[in-house]
Amino acid sequence: MNYTISEENYLKTIFLLQETEGTVSTNTLAEKLQTKPASVTDMMKKLDAKKLLNYKPYYGFTLSAEGKKIALGIIRRHRLWEYFLCNKLNFGWEEVHLLAEELEHVGNKKLVDRLDAFLGFPSYDPHGDPIPDSKGRVRNIRKIPLHQLPALRPAEVCQVTNQSSEMLELLHHKQIGIGTKLEIKKFFDFDHSLEIKMKNSTITISEQLAQNIFVTYEQDL
């Protein structure tokens, strides 16, 4: 019922890798975890014995349903702490990952749920990754650059790829930041600029800017 820090790190990393790769190999996992393949095999046997893994020697592994559940809990904690560090303690996004890596292993459910409430049940961490809710559910959302967002679809800014000071100045002036809720009102074919509606204003954004702003929106509904 309770897992070591090491086990948790393996579970989390497998989860994240299998999202993109489908199945995870010994070498890939070893590299991600900065360890040796032999150590990975050892741990895989242990997690397999605990039924957290679908493991067939020489053929890679994926998480079992139970394994996924646990991994989602760890990821939830990680992302909530990242949000806390950025939005309450004023850390920059680059700094928070390593700190959250330590905090995520404090696994008390009540603590995490209260932290969630304290933060106002955020949906995304400062990097734009979705935060699983207290039941481990992740919103079925899509992350895309703003210029690809369908018109009239409510969305939320989750990431800004260009970090130049000019870009940040522009964003600041237009009052756009991580978490800003918006919706595209109109596309202009001439210069591919967009008219977007925000909470209290409607503004126009260039194609260039839109390409560097990533937003999330609900797939279903």
Added chain:
Amino acid sequence: MNYTISEENYLKTIFLLQETEGTVSTNTLAEKLQTKPASVTDMMKKLDAKKLLNYKPYYGFTLSAEGKKIALGIIRRHRLWEYFLCNKLNFGWEEVHLLAEELEHVGNKKLVDRLDAFLGFPSYDPHGDPIPDSKGRVRNIRKIPLHQLPALRPAEVCQVTNQSSEMLELLHHKQIGIGTKLEIKKFFDFDHSLEIKMKNSTITISEQLAQNIFVTYEQDL
């Protein structure tokens, strides 16, 4: 420069024990840490080798200056997290100790200092114990029951020993709680009641009540 969770727990516990006992014995420490005397001896050798301890076999141990410094850092983290849990996440004082026990091992200095600032640089944790500042200094304060407080000395409520609902009701009515600042104006010899001045009011308190309210005040000055 970096210590394991186990080492930190030993250092913290020795520090707290030696405050009251002067020197710490193997058995006492083993009991506090819920482990066996033999394990304590093992760890003492290790901490001694790292020069964190004054250790003479069979004659107990105290922390070296360096050991104390590290212990104060751990205690600072512990008490700040306790404050956070109570005042931001609305946990009760009884609940926070175990949680803080885990959080205290996240040792990043910048994180802790920012948390401190976020909380408004509190001086006492929810149990009334003083929180060391970022340089490891603890205010030179004295904790005593209210009826022993010298007159006209500014003090702060830090602990309430009787937790009966009657007591809590009375405290609530008189608007006294942890952190309340007050000062004794007058002693009445007849019934040993006290007149105390608070921020916006002056009230009278019975001897019985005063015995159960603990306050801190600055020793020097």
Added chain:
DNA sequence: TTTAAAATTTAGACAAAGCTAAAAAAATGC
């Protein structure tokens, strides 16, 4: 002051998690 009791340390084992080096299985190339 000698002896029994209590406290402390030593010796030897164990589990967790890692490592290196060697063996085995799978994939690739010709």
Added chain:
DNA sequence: GCATTTTTTTAGCTTTGTCTAAATTTTAAA
């Protein structure tokens, strides 16, 4: 289809922190 390379696993060792049982030292008591 066989040989070579790559990947994965096995075997055996190390460290950390724990334990039990035995030995030693200190303390207390008669």
